[in-house]
Amino acid sequence: MFYRNQISESKFENFLCTFALEKQFIFMSQKVLLNETEVHIALHRLACHLIENHDTFQDTVLIGLQPRGAFLANRLKSILETDYKIKSIKLGYLDITFFRDDFRRGDKTLEANKTNIDFLVEDKKVVLIDDVLYTGRSIRAALTAIQSFGRPSGVELLTLIDRRFSRHLPIQPDYRGRQVDAINEEKVKVCWKENEGEDAVYLVS
Amino acid sequence: MSELSVKHLLGIKYLTPADIHLIFETADHFKEVINRSIKKVPSLRDITIANLFFENSTRTRLSFELAEKRLSADVVNFSAASSSVKKGETLIDTVNNILSMKVDMVVMRHPNPGAGVFLSKHINASIINAGDGAHEHPTQALLDCYSIRERLGDVAGKKVVIVGDILHSRVALSNIFALQLLGAKVKVCGPKTLIPKYIEKLGVEVESDLRKALEWCDVANMLRVQNERMEISYFPSVREYTQQFGVNKALLDSLKKEIVIMHPGPINRGVEITSDVADSKQSIILHQVENGVAIRMAIIYLLASKIKHHES
Numbered sequence: 001m002f003y004r005n006q007i008s009e010s011k012f013e014n015f016l017c018t019f020a021l022e023k024q025f026i027f028m029s030q031k032v033l034l035n036e037t038e039v040h041i042a043l044h045r046l047a048c049h050l051i052e053n054h055d056t057f058q059d060t061v062l063i064g065l066q067p068r069g070a071f072l073a074n075r076l077k078s079i080l081e082t083d084y085k086i087k088s089i090k091l092g093y094l095d096i097t098f099f100r101d102d103f104r105r106g107d108k109t110l111e112a113n114k115t116n117i118d119f120l121v122e123d124k125k126v127v128l129i130d131d132v133l134y135t136g137r138s139i140r141a142a143l144t145a146i147q148s149f150g151r152p153s154g155v156e157l158l159t160l161i162d163r164r165f166s167r168h169l170p171i172q173p174d175y176r177g178r179q180v181d182a183i184n185e186e187k188v189k190v191c192w193k194e195n196e197g198e199d200a201v202y203l204v205s
Numbered sequence: 206m207s208e209l210s211v212k213h214l215l216g217i218k219y220l221t222p223a224d225i226h227l228i229f230e231t232a233d234h235f236k237e238v239i240n241r242s243i244k245k246v247p248s249l250r251d252i253t254i255a256n257l258f259f260e261n262s263t264r265t266r267l268s269f270e271l272a273e274k275r276l277s278a279d280v281v282n283f284s285a286a287s288s289s290v291k292k293g294e295t296l297i298d299t300v301n302n303i304l305s306m307k308v309d310m311v312v313m314r315h316p317n318p319g320a321g322v323f324l325s326k327h328i329n330a331s332i333i334n335a336g337d338g339a340h341e342h343p344t345q346a347l348l349d350c351y352s353i354r355e356r357l358g359d360v361a362g363k364k365v366v367i368v369g370d371i372l373h374s375r376v377a378l379s380n381i382f383a384l385q386l387l388g389a390k391v392k393v394c395g396p397k398t399l400i401p402k403y404i405e406k407l408g409v410e411v412e413s414d415l416r417k418a419l420e421w422c423d424v425a426n427m428l429r430v431q432n433e434r435m436e437i438s439y440f441p442s443v444r445e446y447t448q449q450f451g452v453n454k455a456l457l458d459s460l461k462k463e464i465v466i467m468h469p470g471p472i473n474r475g476v477e478i479t480s481d482v483a484d485s486k487q488s489i490i491l492h493q494v495e496n497g498v499a500i501r502m503a504i505i506y507l508l509a510s511k512i513k514h515h516e517s
Binding site for chain 1 (some may be wrong): 207231233237238241243245246247249507509512514
């Protein structure tokens with residue numbers, strides 16, 4: 001090989017490893033499900049769909065599920081406020097860790113995130129927001145957790161990605177960005193500019 | 206680092222700084238939970254906890270029981286005064302009898318130092334030490350440090366003086382360990398007779414002048430004079446103790462800076478601190494009590510998550 005003549009063997013291996021890690025083509029493959037434009041179109045469609053059902057958002061509160069649903073909830077709030085001129089949207093963040101059904105089932109201690117809901121949900125229409133709907137167990141936990149803050153008049157579910165054929169519980173979204181067929185070994189990864197530096201959705205296998 | 210390095214909470218000396226930070230971060234979340242309109246989470250609904258109190262307690266016992274119930278654990282209470290201990294049953298027998306009723310965790314207060322450590326070698330359940338004689342009272346030290354962190358932003362670099370009966374105090378020993386692990390400087394202040402002989406070996410300075418100690422510190426933790434543990438006279442009279450080691454409003458106001466006043470309770474009003482000091486803005490005594498529930502929820506939650514489901 002050309003390189004081996006010029007640089008030492010270990011350096012060559014190093015180079016190969018870095019290259020492989022950067023491109024991720026040896027260890028795992030990932031396919032783009034939604035690119036930046038498609039994510040933005042989906043977000044605007046979801047926002048419009050919310051407006052159809054909630055009009056001025058007078059009695060509606062948005063609840064982003066921690067940790068990943070918070071990014072989506074923030075985006076939707078800013079789109080609703082800046083692009084569709086809806087004022088003072090109430091947004092809270094709900095952490096469901098203490099309501100999960102797999103406590104003591106795994107090897108790791110379940111680590112909590114911050115909950116921040118500084119309004120009452122009593123008699124409000126609650127929209128739960130998460131990035132990916134998979135088994136439905138997180139949403140089950142969220143439905144229990146939200147009751148600690150009062151009795152909502154109704155609860156809806158919005159997710160950017162709905163993974164079909166993978167539900168463990170009878171839970172379906174009211175608003176979905178994109179429906180995806182993925183087998184269990186595959187992972188759907190939602191990236192946000194705020195976090196990963198780009199807006200995109202990948203299927204990792 | 207997302208789990209505790211220990212299976213039991215027997216004392217602060219078995220913990221690492223990372224453990225304490227994890228407990229504090231978890232307690233932050235539980236503090237939010239106990240301020241909700243429904244102050245309960247279902248995490249521990251399949252865990253049973255026995256509170257074994259071989260010595261009297263109001264605050265600690267209530268605090269543990271509330272913490273356990275807010276985590277949805279099943280709770281059984283036991284106090285030595287009304288039990289078979291009086292008939293001569295040994296500690297291991299008592300506990301094993303309770304454990305055979307399928308208890309996962311034991312919270313124990315005992316008059317003998319090391320009772321928790323001894324028990325941990327003989328039984329399988331997780332043990333939380335709620336005070337063992339004059340040895341350790343880890344949950345109190347953790348809630349004290351948590352309250353300092355809440356009021357002053359951080360514990361590292363802060364100067365804390367512990368005033369009063371250091372000799373008989375498990376709160377003092379656990380506090381010294383915890384504060385030092387978190388990077389605070391510690392002094393103790395009290396009558397010579399109530400300062401243990403080799404306390405400097407722990408890296409603690411001794412100050413006999415209360416005013417000097419208060420001028421130096423950011424936080425003063427005022428311990429109770431434990432009359433029930435004193436068989437002999439350690440100081441001439443309560444009045445003399447109060448004159449030398451009691452904090453009153455005039456003394457507090459004459460200091461150059463505003464210091465934080467803490468007390469583990471129960472207060473002897475007019476002895477260690479006067480009522481106007483206990484009820485002043487500088488006192489965080491009631492915050493300590495509130496934080497106690499959040500801290501104990503965090504400890505129970507973190508220890509319970511180490512009891513694997515298939516084992517129980």
